[in-house]
Amino acid sequence: MAEKYDLIVLGSGPGGYVAAIRGAQLGLKVAIVERELLGGICLNWGCIPTKALLRSAEILHYAQNAKDYGLKIAGEIEADLDAVVKRSRGVAAQLNKGVTGLMKKNKIAVHMGEGKLTGPTSLTVKGEKGEEKLEAKHVIVATGARARDLPFAKADGERIWTYRHAMTPKEMPKKLLVIGSGAIGIEFASFYNDMGVDVTVVEMLDRIVPVEDKDVSAFLHKSLTKQGITIMTGAGVEDIKADGKGVKAKIKDKDGKVSESEFSHCITAIGIVPNTENIGLEKLAEMEKGFIQIDPYGRTKSKGLWAIGDCTPGPWLAHKASHEGVTAAEAIAQELGNKDVHPHPLDRRNIPGCTYCHPQIASVGLTEEKAKEAGYDVKAGTFPFIGNGKAIALGEAEGFTKTVFDAKTGELLGAHMVGAEVTEMIQGFVVGKALETTEAELMQTVFPHPTISESMHESVLASYGRALHI
Missing domain, CATH: 3.50.50.60 (FAD/NAD(P)-binding domain)
Known part of the structure; x- marks a missing residue:
């Protein structure tokens, strides 16, 4: 006899495990199905361990340039590749254990194995317990994606x-x-x-x-x-x-x-290829280039079947998947009679993007070019980090903050940053966009001194010809 749940989540990446947790918080009986490692690609092979690698490279960069900060380091500075990789894998392992703990804390049943849909709200799992049959009132597909191969040169792991x-x-x-x-x-x-x-x-x-x-x-x-x-x-x-x-x-x-x-x-x-083949979706969901088509809450064309994350249309980002997971779980709870949840549809215009190269880049909303193409009368301003005291003191004076506004309404349309710590600062503009801020509120906001975040304020001022430090 099949085990029955209110919600089954197929895939335990940053969208899947968060959806499972939110469902459990709302009183649903939840199960999660995972074929490899809890936490999915992002936690085990993507977002988190790559940041650990990049942190090691950043420390190496600073050590090799210590003289720029008035410091002397005796002896040759070199990278120990095995140790760098070991640290990165240790970070991933620690977080994997954390997700395992969260599943236990929230009383979420974990079924390890290959899951395949047998209907909109049923599936089989082939894994450590043999073949299991599972049924639910609702199923969320969160199977993610994988790297796309070159057609004439598939990855071999060697060269x-x-x-x-x-x-x-x-x-x-x-x-x-x-x-x-x-x-x-x-x-x-x-x-x-x-x-x-x-x-x-x-x-x-x-x-x-x-x-x-x-x-x-x-x-x-x-x-x-x-x-x-x-x-x-x-x-x-x-x-x-x-x-x-x-x-x-x-x-x-x-x-x-x-x-x-x-x-x-x-x-x-x-690019990426969605993991949507051979899991029983053929007649259950509308597909486009392998990606599952959904409404703003995650619903597919089949009642009771939902999808989130990298197996759905982009942007293909972990934080977008997590947000979709919460939205879908809340919408499911609402359908099951919970009157205290009020899910909101995802607004893709307010999803930030971050790239952790050196220097970092971060952005949210429309670029200046896209805003003009959309028909906006644009006001845009840029403030360089060379005019920011904290950036100079840190030895990180290369970079800038740029903001884009609707000249008619003052609406913040987009923000774009490059330089030190911008992946941390972009959230200020994300919150501003979510609150539908205009240049007036941003100009009246007090930014702490000395911080690189002052460049955010100055870029707003620059958009209206009022920058103070350039």
Whole structure:
């Protein structure tokens, strides 16, 4: 006989496990199905362990440049790759145990194994207990996504890597090719460059981090080039051949010239593929390029079947998945009779994006270009970190904050930042957008001194020709 629940969540990534917890908080009987590790890709192989790697690279960078801060460090500073990776895996393991504890605390049943839908609200799990049959009043699919392979050069873990291989390298690359300049590609390019590797980035579009504001892309391109990274935009990799010695890549540059270059390793960061095949979705959900189509609360076309996270339309970010998980769980509880929850549909305009390269970049809302394309009369202003006392004192005077407003209403349309700690500061603008703030409230907000966050205030002032320190 099948075990019965109010809610079953298929997948335990940052969307899935959060949805399960919120469902349990609302009094639902909840189960979660996971085929590999609780916490999913983000916690075990993505967001968290990569930040641990980047932190090690950041410390190495500061140590190698200690003289800039009036310090002397005796002896040679070098990276211990095995120790760096070990620390990163330790961080992931610690958080995996944390999620396991949260499942127990919230009395969520965990079924480890491969889950497959047999209907909108039923599934089988093949795993450590053999084959189990589960039923629920509602099911949330949160199966995530995986790295997309090049059609002519699939990742082998030896010379051609995805992000997963790049996090646990068997050896330090000597010369690294990174294909793709989105968040994943640029973060690994930055990490390995700081670790002393000769890095080349190839991007087929006309600028790196192409979803960001053009000013941010241009600044980051200049900064990474200054750090020694070779960047080729408007370029494409035509062919790759890997052997025991390395990788040979044919690269067509922006002028159409094809040349062959040799590298020790290659990272492919050209997007993701949703994990939606062979799990019984064929007749249950509307699909587009493999992604499950949902309404703003996570509902699919089948009653009782929901979906969240990277297996649904983008942006494909952990925090978006978590927010969707809470929204779906609350909507389910409401449908089951809970009158105290009032879920709100997801507003994709207010989802921040963060890239943890060196320097960091962060943004929310429309770029200046997109705002103009949308028909807004725009006021935009930029404040450089060189005008910020805290940034200068930290030795981090490279960077800026840019804000974009609707000239007619004063609505904050977007904010774009590059430089030290901007991934922490962007949330100020995210809160502002969620509260539908205008330039008037932001101008009247008191920012603490000395902080880099003062650049946020100054950028608002600059948008209206009132900047004080430039």
